[in-house]
Amino acid sequence: MKKLDRDFYLRDGITVARDLIGKILAHRTREGITKGRIVETEAYMGPGDKASHAYRNTPTKRTVVQFGEGGFAYVYLIYGMYYCMNVVANGPGVPQMALIRALQPVDGIDLMQKRRGVDDMAKLCSGPGKLCVAMDITKSAYGLDLCGGELYIEDPREADLDIVTTKRLNIDYADEARDFPWRFIEKGNPFLSVKEK
DNA sequence: CGGAAGATTTCT
DNA sequence: GAAATCTTCCGA
Secondary structure: OEEOOHHHHOOOHHHHHHHHOOOEEEEEOOOOEEEEEEEEEEEEOOOOOOOOOOOOOOOOOOOHHHHOOOOEEEEEEEOOOEEEEEEEEOOOOOOEEEEEEEEEEEEOHHHHHHHHOOOOHHHHOOOHHHHHHHOOOOHHHOOOEOOOOOEEEEEOOOOOOOEEEEOOOOOHHHHHHHHOOOEEEEOOOOOOOOOOO
16 A cells, blocks of 8 residues: 655645545554554644644744644644644645544554453544554654654545535634634544534 | 643543 | 643733
């Protein structure tokens, strides 16, 4: 299977987020390799997007990788308990990214079950915090090059995916940014973080 | 320098 | 519905 190359990431955050649907996220660790098919993402567009950590357009120790070149992993701790994995999009100086919200387990499922302490496939990676536990993505993955051999994304070249666009979740504080239609999911997929109504 | 709040999950 | 518990932002 072909790895996504740098050019894929050097586009705007919305395009990258939408195109990531159906791709395979892979993480190679000492214990073994885990892979998951991306079924849900959200785009965060930096300045002008109040839900983004880069809203103020000033790099901090935590967000500095967002301001670098696309194709790197942005991992951060949320609520002091869980990690969330993002893919940096666009070129240097443009803090846009795609948050990976849900995966469909593909490889290393026994490893995921062991890390999560859960057997139910549908609950292994159905949320940003969960999938990071299942894939063993922690701050040590911060800033990894997705074009490298440890953490990367493969392209299975699936055709005719049915992608649905919705509003983003859990950002009620972000005023008008709440209503931006920047969440992308594969229609009808049973591994989404929130079930379709 | 101190307090507040958040791109979440899990259990009651 | 609340707790767990870290990083960052903003006001004093």
